[in-house]
Amino acid sequence: MMSFLRHGSSEITGAVLILVISVVLSVSLLALFINYINGSLQSLYSGPLGYHCExxxxxxxxxxxxxxxxxxxxxxxxxxxxxxxxxxxxxxxxxxxxxxxxxxxxxxxxxxxxxxxxxxxxxxxxxxxxxxxxxxxxxxxxxx
Missing domain, CATH: 2.60.40.10 (Immunoglobulins)
Incomplete structure (x- = not known):
């Protein structure tokens, strides 16, 4: 009976581990994307959009x-x-x-x-x- 419980907990642990890894990677990619967009907008504003005639x-x-x-x-x-x-x-x-x-x-x-x-x-x-x-x-x- 003990071996049956071990197999069940191992599958749950594997699923939770895969879920945690995918969430961490998603958050990392989102942070990199936001930093890239923020840097691009800052360089645009300080460059061609910085000083202008209107x-x-x-x-x-x-x-x-x-x-x-x-x-x-x-x-x-x-x-x-x-x-x-x-x-x-x-x-x-x-x-x-x-x-x-x-x-x-x-x-x-x-x-x-x-x-x-x-x-x-x-x-x-x-x-x-x-x-x-x-x-x-x-x-x-x-x-x-």
């Missing part, structure tokens, strides 16, 4: 003269780096087609706030003015 158009004014529209736009940078704007696009508000692209040979640079004047010639509102920064950020507004 801006918005906080207001605009339109001055219409004979066949010429001048739009003065107030830009505010809430990012952590200086914004460098290379070009401006004027986009049709109804179709989404680009009407005109204005490249700047001398880029607009600003840290917090600036006013930019865009001359759109005879293009009548409504249209969208979109600014493109050096680091890939774009911001704009609908001019009505």
């Amino acid at each position: 801006f918005t158009v906080i207001g605009y004014a339109v001055n219409a003269t004979a066949n010429t529209y001048k739009v003065a736009l107030a830009l505010y940078n809430y990012g952590t780096a200086t914004c460098i704007i290379n070009n401006v696009a004027v986009i049709n508000a109804t179709t989404g087609n680009v009407i005109m692209v204005i490249p700047y040979s001398n880029p607009i640079k600003f840290n917090r706030f600036t006013i930019v004047t865009v001359i759109v010639n005879s293009i009548k509102p409504p249209f969208i003015i979109r600014f493109y920064s050096n680091d890939g950020y774009a911001g704009g507004t609908l001019v009505e």
Whole structure:
């Protein structure tokens, strides 16, 4: 009768041992995965995502003269780096087609706030003015 009890306890001990080993390996792999993801996100945030330009158009004014529209736009940078704007696009508000692209040979640079004047010639509102920064950020507004 003693040998019967020994065989039963041995099988239970083996099953519990396999269960404990699989749980320990699973927790170890999960910890390694979490550390890897955390390190990757930290390097992204301190690298390409660390210092960046993010801006918005906080207001605009339109001055219409004979066949010429001048739009003065107030830009505010809430990012952590200086914004460098290379070009401006004027986009049709109804179709989404680009009407005109204005490249700047001398880029607009600003840290917090600036006013930019865009001359759109005879293009009548409504249209969208979109600014493109050096680091890939774009911001704009609908001019009505």
